[in-house]
Amino acid sequence: MRIDLNSDLGESFGRWELGDDEALLSIVTSANVACGFHAGDPSVLRATCDRAVEAGVVIGAQVGYSDLAGFGRRFIEVPPDDLTNDVIYQIGALDAMARVTGGRVRYVKPHGALYNAIVHHEEQAAAVVRAVELYDPRLFVLGLPGSAWLRLAAEAGLRVVREAFADRAYTPRGTLVPRSEPGAVLHDPDEVAERCLRLASGKGVVTTDGSVLPIAADSICVHGDSHGAVQMARAVAARLRAEGIGLTAFADTAGE
């Protein structure tokens, strides 16, 4: 048994630092690198790709709405054609950085409000799928099981990676409990590690009403924007390894 661990990286911007990228790159197998639209600047992108390549971590494009002020967390009604082009632009810019540092962009994971929007927003989901198809149909796409995004990507023949969240509570219907509700985010490293173990073993996830949701995950998302988050990511990785679950990316770093 094996699973991928992914995390958001490269989200600093100019003078502003965010996240402990160094620590996370020693834990995860896939790096969702920001592309400059919601976070990240060209120097941050290059440094992040550089470290990812050195750490043997697979590089993915964490594409988002063009909204630094909102960190990509505010839905924007971007017309689909413009969204397709925004995504192509971001993948291309990051891929340039990846190649310059000896890597390649191997997958695409939308960020923040775009991630949430394309769970249901068919037009925007199709627009992002179209961008991946146009840029390179061999790229993997990462997202929420059951989302329009993964469904349309699969229909387009793209390679789909299903993601679960290590520290988020799930409703019985398989959606995430909104961050605004109590209990939405789990804070106990042991509990989180236990959940990840279940996920990686194909046993699904225990939801808010105690029922078991049989979600299948190819990758687990861990966070790194606080000291506690890094500790939790480390605990998850250690527990999985201790139980014989291999931590392996879904793609190789080289791209071919």
Place this chain on the structure above:
Amino acid sequence: MRIDLNSDLGESFGRWELGDDEALLSIVTSANVACGFHAGDPSVLRATCDRAVEAGVVIGAQVGYSDLAGFGRRFIEVPPDDLTNDVIYQIGALDAMARVTGGRVRYVKPHGALYNAIVHHEEQAAAVVRAVELYDPRLFVLGLPGSAWLRLAAEAGLRVVREAFADRAYTPRGTLVPRSEPGAVLHDPDEVAERCLRLASGKGVVTTDGSVLPIAADSICVHGDSHGAVQMARAVAARLRAEGIGLTAFADTAGE
């Protein structure tokens, strides 16, 4: 005898339109396409690449300072390492658009204040050269003869394209008369066409004191941001053709 005609394109942004790209693409052989930092947005970039490919015009990356408000015309003291990364980012983003539309970025021409800065600013010139080397050392670079930019590019083994300006007055020392001075910009299409003919024939350019400056040009820059400018570009192209000068890009569109 043959020469290349280049022009700045893709400089619209969102709601704001600038330049008659359609007309210019029927005249020039090389398109300096803006990359989103001083002008151009992803949809503008893609549409411009699309039309350039259709017209058989070679695509170049018109890289600039990150300054929409100043249209890239204000010098910014960007640290060299950041400038290198800004340029890689821009080339990569535009190359994504070029490839999606069936073309490739074949050359790099800095824009505005960056163009002027790297005539003399050794550190910034070296930073842009470094970006091209890292991204793809087979790219051509276009710039002012005698500039630090072209000298350092040649030393780095890059393929250098020397540019002259159709409608700008030259000082006896080979620099352009600043736009702030009277007579800096020529407006008579016949005179401009005549100068271009001399340039293309290797006869140099007549300077402000009447002396002849033996500049060698591989490409002539024409403008298209007004009706008059397009008319002038057309006049230049017609005159050159009439005198048997072939209008041919210095590169092919395909990239190999």
Place this chain on the structure above:
Amino acid sequence: MRIDLNSDLGESFGRWELGDDEALLSIVTSANVACGFHAGDPSVLRATCDRAVEAGVVIGAQVGYSDLAGFGRRFIEVPPDDLTNDVIYQIGALDAMARVTGGRVRYVKPHGALYNAIVHHEEQAAAVVRAVELYDPRLFVLGLPGSAWLRLAAEAGLRVVREAFADRAYTPRGTLVPRSEPGAVLHDPDEVAERCLRLASGKGVVTTDGSVLPIAADSICVHGDSHGAVQMARAVAARLRAEGIGLTAFADTAGE
């Protein structure tokens, strides 16, 4: 009988020019001046205020989403508190320009997608109302009759100005026919002038099914982003004057 004519102004940005502000300032009585978030830069704002003051035209703040790339025409899910602050910031910045040129911001008119959103979006409507209350409760607010925006503003004790559109078709329910539908925008200057005359005379507007909608308007919005638009605005103003309708702003320019 009298009515106000308003128009969007100051929507150029840096190198990019938009609209014939000079012409419009000789026609309208109220200027909706962009504030730098969807369009306009500080120098454009100041020049526009300067000309408005000279022309005796009342200055209003045309506040919008922070989205130059989308020209403020894309809905953004800005949290209400942030939206309130964005609007205060914009009014304050424009008011500085107005005061420096001898005028004052006298009213607020939201732009584009924000204008449309707060017809129904209660939270965002309340957020903009709150901004006006906090900044200066003596400011007038301009918007669509029947909108949440005007209703909440009135409830808050703000002075409300009801607006009609000169060149837009209305449905029998009083909403504008979406621009995407045929016949949404009227192009015949005589027809448009006739409609404006009815509006100014309190006779309402003829809708798409021929019924008469009894909308009361204190101000009519005219456009100026094309030669034809300016001509139409001029025709509207001339017709109203010819019929004895006074063109008068709802506020004085001085602010007290």
Place this chain on the structure above:
Amino acid sequence: MRIDLNSDLGESFGRWELGDDEALLSIVTSANVACGFHAGDPSVLRATCDRAVEAGVVIGAQVGYSDLAGFGRRFIEVPPDDLTNDVIYQIGALDAMARVTGGRVRYVKPHGALYNAIVHHEEQAAAVVRAVELYDPRLFVLGLPGSAWLRLAAEAGLRVVREAFADRAYTPRGTLVPRSEPGAVLHDPDEVAERCLRLASGKGVVTTDGSVLPIAADSICVHGDSHGAVQMARAVAARLRAEGIGLTAFADTAGE
């Protein structure tokens, strides 16, 4: 004897936090609040003004180049007229926030590269002076003794506040040792407190060659972007108070 302590505040932006504003507002007497061009967003500005008013700290506009990516630390060759307008815009936007929270902008302190540029750059210095004159000639201006900025401000009749830096080494000529050189920044809280005591007592500053420079300072700048910086600011304030130096702002908060 008394002196003012000032510090840069409100430099967070969206998701990115910077500096311990809470701690600093309990130490300093004047708050240089960012205005959104180099740092700060409308919600950050408002929250910072709100806390400053509550703490009885005087609010100043920390105006800068429009350069989030460079945090205002890169010189930009902004034409003087545009710079004047950029500064008016920033002061107006911040003043709106200050007034909404019960305060007023009472002074202007340029930030980063603009601060450094207008030590010598006469045109940009005059442009910033002009902005203050136009916006409100009763505002104080804060800057480096001997700078073109303070000289031109004084000539224009503005009220000038001379600033010294708590933790920066001075050359015998009265300029700051560039950050790139060793010893440019002092790290020993006792040494720094001792220097501030000398400054506040009118005894000048000991320079890098041991000579005493008789600079007169009305305000001392302390930093707060790290835990150590806050500790140092606290040590400076405690030492000054212990020696009977009053910590008092050069202006009152109310503005009249």
